Every structure is written in structure tokens, then in C-alpha cells.
């Protein structure tokens with residue numbers, strides 16, 4: 001793995017072409033979680049597109065109260081402040097993972113979206129996301145928090161050895177954190193303005209669960225199994241069960257049955 005080096009803001013700004021997303025950057029060597037810092041900055045009036053980036057998180061958060069392993073300088077940990085119209089805001093669960101996946105595919109073409117919003121390569125997690133939101137009379141503010149294993153080696157951690165990977169491991173070469181992050185900003189800004197049907201179509205093309213047998217673990221209720229058949233414009237997942245009924249799920253995790261080797 002390459003020697004860790006600090007994030008280079010000049011390389012990032014040279015590669016970034018977006019008007020607003022990533023224009024304002026809040027950079028820290030170490031924070032508890034970029035989620036908290038982004039929320040604080042938003043409350044102070046941080047504009048749409050503000051990027052809160054840290055080299056290290058001492059209390060990185062995952063979905064459903066899990067922690068997110070965030071060692072210094074090897075990877076990307078960031079939260080964006082997005083102030084979007086409501087019709088765009090409700091489609092962020094599709095827009096954000098699509099932007100991240102398409103940007104990652106410039107370096108690792110096999111990357112795919114694992115519903116709801118992880119990025120997987122070779123059946124292993126390379127990136128996790130969560131999207132917090134606040135809705136008030138002043139409008140909606142979303143805080144997509146994204147952690148990407150770029151140049152670190154998560155397989156050195158016993159609990160991640162069999163389930164995680166990094167982009168450098170998969171590419172067989174170091175990946176520029178600055179160019180990757182600029183690519184995410186560029187794509188995200190374009191997708192925020194793109195036609196909703198086209199966005200959903202592109203997400204479905206990059207989904208690694210459609211057509212596969214999955215077990216759904218809803219945030220409330222019993223787990224159940226079936227085939228993942230459809231993903232709606234807002235990110236809801238349709239699962240066809242053995243009795244012929246289709247169940248739509250919004251808040252859940254899914255596990256995939258391993259691909260048969262036959």
C-alpha cells in the first residue's frame with residue numbers, strides 16, 4: 001500500500017469542475033465525525049455543496065448505530081451539506097450512491113451499488129454511506145456522509161478481513177483521493193440536475209442486487225427472503241417472495257445469497 005500523504009487541496013481544486021458542490025471546503029486533520037461538524041456548519045448557514053472533509057475520524061458513524069473504521073490519511077471521510085428542492089431531496093438515496101459509484105468506476109470499473117447505499121467490489125464493501133436530513137420551514141437540508149476505503153487495507157483488521165476491501169487493493173495501484181473526490185463532486189452536481197428516470201436507470205444498471213436472492217432485515221420487523229426485482233426513483237426496493245407477493249422496503253439492510261459457482 002502507498003505511504004499515506006495529506007490531502008492536496010490544489011490537486012482537488014484543479015480536478016473539480018462543479019459550480020457549487022465542493023466549492024466551500026471545511027478540512028480537519030481529525031474530528032469525531034464529519035456528520036456532527038457538517039450539521040454544526042449548516043446551522044451556521046453553510047451554503048449548498050459545502051464539503052466537510054477529515055483525514056481521520058475518532059468516532060466515525062455507520063448506519064444503525066454501527067461504528068465506521070476511519071484510520072488517518074489513507075481514505076476519504078466526508079459529509080456534504082445539500083440544500084435541494086424537495087423533489088430532488090427525496091431522490092438523494094439514489095442520486096448520491098450513483099454519483100459515488102460512477103466516480104469510483106473511473107478507477108475500479110467493477111464497482112457496483114449494493115442497496116441501499118454501499119459500494120461493493122468483488123462482493124466486498126469498499127464504501128459506506130448514510131444520509132441524515134433536517135426538514136424545517138426554511139427547506140430541507142441533507143447530510144450525505146461517505147466513507148471510502150481508498151488506499152488503506154481494511155483486511156488487516158480481523159473483523160473486516162473477509163467483508164471489506166479498498167480501491168487500491170482492487171485496482172492494484174494507489175488511487176488519487178483528490179481526483180476521486182473531485183469526480184464525486186462533479187458527478188453529484190450533474191445528477192442533482194438530471195432527469196429522474198435517467199438517474200434511476202443508471203442506478204439500476206450499477207446495482208449488484210437486482211435479480212439476486214436476498215434476505216431483507218427491516219429496521220422494524222421480521223427478516224424475510226426473496227428476489228430483488230426493482231428499485232424505485234426514491235430508492236425503495238421491491239422484493240418478490242416465494243408466495244408471489246411483492247414487498248416494497250424503504251429502511252432495511254439486505255444480505256445476498258452467495259452466487260452459485262455452478
Ligand code: BTN
Nearest residue numbers: 033060061062063128129145147
Ligand atoms: C455505513 O456503512 O454504515 C455507513 C458509513 C458512513 C461513514 C461515513 S465516513 C464520513 C461520515 N462521517 C461519519 O461518521 N460517517 C460517515
